[in-house]
Amino acid sequence: MRKTPVLDFQSIAPLLPTSFGTLYIAYSGGIDSHVLLHLLATQSQWRDRIVTVYVDHGLQAASADWTVHCRQQAEALGVAFCSLQVDARASNGESPEAAARNARYRALEKLTQEDDVLLTAQHREDQMETMLLQLFRGAGIQGLAAMPIKAAFGLGSLIRPLLDVSKSEIQTYAARHNLQWVEDPSNQHSDFDRNLLRNEIVPLLKQRWPSLDKTIARSARHCGEAVELLTGWANQTLSQLMEPTTRCLALDKLSEFNDTQANWLLRHWLQNQGLKPPNQALLQSISQQLIQARDDANPQILIQGRVLKKFRQRLHCLHPQQLLKLTGTHDWPCDQTSLSLTNGYELTRVIAPSGIDQLLWHSSKITLKPRSGGEKLKLPGRQGHHDLKKLFQEAGIPPWEREARPLLYLDDRLAAVPGLWIAEWALQTKTDGCYQVTWQLGQSM
Template sequence: MTTGAKPVPGFAWPEALCAPVRSLPAHNRLWIAFSGGLDSTLLLHLAAYCFPGGPDLRAVHINHQLQANSAQSEQFCRQNCEALGIELQVRRVDVRAGNAEGSAGGIEEAARHARYAVFEEILQAGDLLLMAHHADDQAETVLFRMLRGTGVRGLAGMPRERALGAGRLVRPLLGFDRAQLSKWANEAGLSWVEDPSNVDERFDRNFLRHRILPELKERWPGLNARLRHTAAACAAQVALTDRLAEIQWRDCSPDGRHLCTERLSQLPLPEQKNLLRWWIRTSGFELPSIQDWGQVISDLIHAREDGEPELLGAGFAIRRFRGRLYLVPDWSEPETTNVELRPEQPLCWGNWRIRLLPVAGQKQTPPAIRVSTRQGGERFRPVPDGPGKRVKKWLQEQGIPPWERPRIPLVFSQDGEEETLIAIGDLWCSGQYSGGAPAAGWRLIVERDCD
């Protein structure tokens, strides 16, 4: 533990430091990500100073259980929050349980994912989470990403503010150097806990922090400001490319859900790539690591008509069907092919939600209802008294992509020895179970995107 003098009673924090905290966006609750280190300890005391007695000020400490002093750090955080009258949530995560050491980013990246997963879990609508990243962290991030060969988006560094779960993350200290924060923390008489992993130069970031950045700063004074300007310029460029993608999406996606390959093909390759990457990101997925985007895009657009080109990513795929590109999530599959649908008990079926509800005044017990996927040979009558049709052929006529057809729930009613198909996903439902006054006395509701 690094200890300053006894905390100075009534210490007045500089207005320049208070300003970004006092000018936070409107919020319901304010959370401080509190590790116990110098930066987050200063931020905790600063927030308590700017919002004295605020009942909606809270802190969260993530104990990764990776360091020998993790218990000491947790206890330090508890004592600080108790002294300040701030409610503290402590969450312990088991990073090694997920074989983090074998992951692409190693133990550091696994710990980060675990930490942010907790943040997303606790944040509610209207909540802000403050993190104590500062100008040295930003410089380190930009340089680290440059060395990894990142693009403009990566060189934009850490944003001052962004969405996180149901709330928002804000970094109010990005404009201050660590030396400034250290000076103020000592003047305030604060103490904090040092993380022993921060001096281990086997980690790339620590190597940059302790060996490379000091040399660069000696050679080029004001390096933090220079890299901050670079990050700001890159962030502005990212905003422009995102805006371009939004405009082109409206032109290339007539239905707002799929991309028209003919219209996409009319764009230059850099704009095609930008639009596809924007689509993936705004759909909530990580960009896949692709060496030759040009070849992938060419395959998606120009593969033969009966081809099945595909762009695969973590949790999704982009596929083509009848001149359109579809972004298809990896939906969970039903556990079985036959499930009984009980009255007034919603059934989650893959990414579908199915309900059987009584019409007002209905007292009769409905017939047995089962849900299944297509097994082959199913037939139904799209129009009462009309000709029967095979479900397989009808789905093709409706333009349903081939990868969706095996997932669509088919709903059957059993009346004695006779079984009747009464619904095909949300595409068709028998008049016996739909409309304002369903003849069966029960209304069948089939909806997509079950949580």
């Protein structure tokens, strides 16, 4: 007869971090998170490093009472407690479940600093429900992988140590230790998709397939392993397709792959830009409107607060701020090492062996101006003066960047295009005696 698994600290210890800053436990006061808290707080070597975090969504009248209950339970176990309040109201097109989840994770992400670890109490039935919901929504292999046990989270990491633990094991542990918890009455409402699965559909399925949670969780692990392999391939391949500075995607190289491979690489590239995985319809729109567009066309697609644009067989993912033209004249005090511009970009002066002579810099009036047209620049080692327009074209600088870049003048004489060129008359070579000027988006962008 197969021995029934017993949930205890030793059974989850291999999943826990060996070193960390603060160990945050997402604590709702329900049975799952209370069992997780009890498992760790009863270990003396862990107790002083734990902070229990209750997130008040403000959606239930009893949420204030739950805060009190959670604080009392944390104090009884001798661990620190904090409460976070969030606005979990759903926006247009967002489900109440997703709104609450997103608000909760945003708040927890801000809390988690470098080397900190967040523990959450999702278990095997939660994994099963997640995979089923993804399946019903037509998700791809990434969605069907459901929840990973470990993942990066904010500046730290997230671990789900109970993900391969059954609900019955959790209930047995709670009964054995006489734990007290709260029940969210909304869990009984089958208006929500997950509750409908949990309350009505899964119990019926389990009558026929009692081990359904195990088999579905196993399928999720298989999908997760496949995603890991594909992600490794995509990372290696994208290193050859993505320019390191601009992080734009080389479409001419992407065309060497078949449609399935290209879609996966495109999807992964967008995720590398910090975006959520696009659905098939969006991928098709990107292909038709951008990738297949004529070279002289200027299409763009707005996606999750970013702008996708194509230029010279390169696909760019831009913050809207990057498309703002520079306006007005900016004076740069010569003793100031950096300057913020009106379009969100920042200039920084750094010491370099070649560049603008420091004596020239500190004896001149320094101004930044946008392009007005017709500017010329004499570059070192090249005959004659060249139109900036032609220099930009030669260097493959996208049109929107040409309008955003400032021109640097010393005593009203064009001296440099920061980050690109320095005029021959202003360029000097002196060890630790020159300045180079960098140009990049400000840290708030």
